[in-house]
């Protein structure tokens with residue numbers, strides 16, 4: 001039986017083959033946004049007055065949750081996140097499994113000055129060119145979906161284009177085998193993408209193995225200020241949060257309240 005991750009990757013391979021057959025790399029490189037100088041997500045997380053960074057995610061649905069929120073406009077969500085004091089935003093662009101699109105990324109770019117992470121299952125250089133052409137500042141690479149060679153090649157290309165990389169790992173092996181790749185942020189996913197179970201303790205265990213010149217992010221399943229307090233004490237600088245905000249009618253307000261709670265708790 002195929003895991004969900006394997007199914008998603010198989011679908012991505014088909015998508016990339018189809019899309020690149022009608023829109024060339026060169027056409028993507030000619031787009032207006034390709035000339036834009038990207039923002040630094042890692043700098044915003046390290047240097048902000050809060051002492052921690054929240055990457056607030058736009059997510060309508062996921063394989064583990066059929067519907068989180070289908071009724072909001074991405075412009076309102078992003079304006080709310082920016083106003084709340086988030087350090088960046090993660091925009092799901094996968095359509096088949098998460099209900100997002102590159103159009104979402106474009107609308108987000110037009111709405112906000114926050115650094116934007118293209119959140120997708122990137123397996124090919126073509127998708128990195130797309131990310132830049134649609135206004136991303138950073139991309140996600142998922143170690144569990146890539147070989148060590150792919151992580152190195154794809155993150156090198158991103159770097160050459162001025163995009164930062166958040167490398168997602170789930171265990172020590174994935175972390176250690178990719179430490180020579182040029183990435184600015186490493187995210188420990190609390191959710192196992194193969195079986196979709198959440199375990200915050202996973203991040204706590206891996207934190208000390210991440211080199212200190214790399215920004216440390218804890219991802220997924222975070223829904224309380226107390227969880228951030230623990231993770232922050234373990235050395236994490238940033239926190240990627242989707243569902244806890246997106247399940248409300250006003251994700252920006254939820255993010256604001258959350259950031260206030262965390263600030264009180266950790267100072």
Ligand SMILES: O=P(O)(O)OC[C@@H](O)[C@@H](O)c1c[nH]c2ccccc12
Pocket residue numbers: 057059119120142168189219220221222240241242243244
């Ligand atoms: O909604 P949550 O549990 O706060 O999680 C956000 C984010 O970490 C999660 O969406 C995510 C982490 N890694 C991914 C890889 C692909 C798609 C989605 C993800």
